[in-house]
Every structure is written in structure tokens, then in C-alpha cells.
Amino acid sequence: MKDSSLAINNNNNNIKTTNSSSGNNNKLCVTVVGSSAVGKTALTVQYLTNRFIGDYYSGTDMTYPHSFSYMGGSLKTNVDILDISRPSSDVSIREEDEMISSLVDNCPEKCIAFLVVYSLTNSKSFKRAREILSKLPFNSPKYLVANQLDLQHRRQVSRLEGQTVADQFGCPFDEFSAVESLYEGQQCGVKIVFHKLIRQLISNSHVLPYPRMIRFSAFSKMIGAIVSKTRHHSNNKLQQQQQQQQNNKRKSSMSSCSNSSGNNSSGSVDSIATLTPEMSLLHIDNAHLMYGVKSKAIPIIRREMSMSNYPSSQIASI
Numbered sequence: 001m002k003d004s005s006l007a008i009n010n011n012n013n014n015i016k017t018t019n020s021s022s023g024n025n026n027k028l029c030v031t032v033v034g035s036s037a038v039g040k041t042a043l044t045v046q047y048l049t050n051r052f053i054g055d056y057y058s059g060t061d062m063t064y065p066h067s068f069s070y071m072g073g074s075l076k077t078n079v080d081i082l083d084i085s086r087p088s089s090d091v092s093i094r095e096e097d098e099m100i101s102s103l104v105d106n107c108p109e110k111c112i113a114f115l116v117v118y119s120l121t122n123s124k125s126f127k128r129a130r131e132i133l134s135k136l137p138f139n140s141p142k143y144l145v146a147n148q149l150d151l152q153h154r155r156q157v158s159r160l161e162g163q164t165v166a167d168q169f170g171c172p173f174d175e176f177s178a179v180e181s182l183y184e185g186q187q188c189g190v191k192i193v194f195h196k197l198i199r200q201l202i203s204n205s206h207v208l209p210y211p212r213m214i215r216f217s218a219f220s221k222m223i224g225a226i227v228s229k230t231r232h233h234s235n236n237k238l239q240q241q242q243q244q245q246q247n248n249k250r251k252s253s254m255s256s257c258s259n260s261s262g263n264n265s266s267g268s269v270d271s272i273a274t275l276t277p278e279m280s281l282l283h284i285d286n287a288h289l290m291y292g293v294k295s296k297a298i299p300i301i302r303r304e305m306s307m308s309n310y311p312s313s314q315i316a317s318i
């Protein structure tokens with residue numbers, strides 16, 4: 001039975017996701033996969049609406065365009081949540097395999113994440129989850145989830161079995177119930193899972209690795225320290241000589257990473273933030289530049305990528 005709060009656009013198989021924050025065509029996707037009736041839709045809807053809705057259409061793949069806020073709400077990115085719905089026949093398992101390979105072929109490994117779901121009341125679905133994990137690309141973020149934790153009395157798969165398979169494929173694992181909105185008395189468990197996957201996608205799809213930010217920050221600290229020293233006038237000749245040497249060092253290191261306009265020669269630390277576009281950071285704000293240096297925000301740069309439409313999926317909005 002279809003819930004009326006899910007507005008489904010049946011005509012549109014061409015999914016165009018534009019990233020409003022960056023204006024490019026990057027597309028991040030979290031794909032929810034697993035056997036039939038394990039609660040893939042229930043978990044997805046629980047994440048998007050904080051509600052458990054009992055019955056859904058079965059047998060139709062759905063794409064839920066989702067806007068994800070991060071960095072304390074200062075940044076947003078668009079993520080498609082793709083819910084692959086499967087009736088239980090062997091034919092549809094073949095179709096699902098084809099769908100996964102087509103997704104994997106069309107989407108860079110680092111832009112697609114997989115939430116593999118089984119029901120802890122159904123050992124067949126656990127076997128299938130293991131099979132699916134074995135087909136997923138090595139570099140894609142993955143999470144194994146056992147659903148229907150509220151049905152403990154019907155448990156067929158132990159927590160240890162789930163954890164063992166997750167360890168085998170190097171992915172995190174947890175048991176949830178789509179019915180229960182709280183996890184360990186705090187946030188909805190499935191929310192944590194989706195957030196982890198999306199954050200991993202965001203981090204993977206950025207051009208620069210995180211360590212570069214640390215290096216750059218250390219560099220700006222060093223320059224800041226030198227500049228603050230040069231502000232102290234000293235009558236001591238030795239100190240003056242040392243200052244001179246330090247100034248020379250500073251100028252040479254700054255000119256080595258100056259931009260083409262060459263306007264860094266003033267020695268103002270301000271210019272560090274505008275030095276080289278290729279040194280763009282994951283994120284930069286005033287906190288990353290020290291000693292009263294005014295920084296300019298450097299926009300996030302993400303890889304250009306294109307991805308064809310998800311086969312047979314319909315767009316849904318909640």
C-alpha cells in the first residue's frame with residue numbers, strides 16, 4: 001500500500017541533480033540494497049522523515065533527492081538516495097545484480113555508497129547481503145545493517161554472524177529497527193548510518209586530501225610566528241641579523257607559493273589565503289589562519305563527473 005506522503009513523479013526517469021552549493025554536476029548517491037521485505041524503504045523513509053510507515057509499494061526502485069547539510073549547516077550538498085526494491089524471485093535477483101553493476105560502471109566508486117540491509121529474522125536475506133557485499137567496489141563506502149531488531153523473538157541471524165561478515169568486507173555493522181526512532185536513547189540509529197555514509201562520500205569526492213589542510217595550516221602558523229617576531233624592534237645587532245635572515249626566509253618561502261599576480265611580495269600574511277588556487281582546502285575559515293590573519297574562504301572544489309540515469313528508477317520526494 002502506498003503512503004500518501006510519498007509524492008512520486010512517475011514520468012521522470014531523467015534525474016538531474018544540481019548541486020546548489022557548488023553549481024556543478026556532481027552526483028553523490030547512497031544506494032540501499034538487500035532482499036525483499038527486509039525494510040529498505042522503511043529505513044530510508046525513517047531517515048528522511050523520522051517516521052515509520054508500515055506499507056509501501058514493492059517492486060519499484062525509488063530515488064529520493066536529498067539535501068544534506070554539514071559543517072554546522074554552512075554547507076549543503078545534494079545526495080540521491082536510491083532504494084532498490086526487489087520482489088523475491090531469482091529473476092529479480094539477477095536484475096538487481098545487473099542494476100548494481102550498471103551503477104558501479106556509471107558512477108565513480110567514491111561517489112556511490114551502499115547501505116546493505118538484511119533482516120535478522122531471515123537468514124536467506126543475510127546470505128544475500130553477504131553476496132551483495134562481495135560484488136561491491138572496494139573503494140565505495142559501505143554499511144551493513146540488520147533490520148527488524150524489534151522482532152528479537154524471531155531472530156535467525158546472531159549479531160556475531162553479522163559482525164563477522166562486516167569485518168570480512170571491512171565495513172561497519174549495526175542492528176536497528178526501522179520502527180524505533182531512538183538508538184541507545186539518542187539519535188535515530190539509521191540517521192547515524194546515512195550521515196556516516198554521506199560524510200564519507202563528501203570527503204572522498206573532494207579533490208584534496210584532508211592532510212593537506214593540516215600542512216597548510218602548520219605553514220601559516222609558522223609564517224604568522226615569524227611575522228609577529230619581526231614586529232619587535234630590538235637594538236641588539238645579533239637579533240637584527242637574525243630577524244633579517246628570518247625575513248629573507250619568509251620572503252623566499254612566500255614567493256615560492258605566490259600566485260601569478262605576484263602581489264604577495266608585500267609580505268602580508270593576508271596573502272597566504274589567496275596564494276595558490278591548487279592549494280584549495282577542504283574547508284577554510286578564520287580559525288585555520290592564526291595570529292590575526294584575515295582569511296578568504298576558498299571554495300570547495302570537487303571532481304567533475306558525470307553519471308547516467310539510474311536504470312528503472314523513479315524519483316520520489318518526501
Ligand SMILES: Nc1nc2c(ncn2[C@@H]2O[C@H](COP(=O)(O)OP(=O)(O)OP(=O)(O)O)[C@@H](O)[C@H]2O)c(=O)[nH]1
Binds near residue numbers: 037041
Ligand atoms: N517489525 C518491523 N517491521 C518492519 C521493520 N522494517 C520494515 N518492516 C516491515 O517489513 C515490511 C517490508 O518493509 P519494506 O520497507 O517495504 O521492505 P523493502 O526491503 O523495501 O521491500 P521491497 O520493496 O520488497 O524490496 C513492511 O511491512 C514493513 O512495515 C522493522 O524494523 N520492524
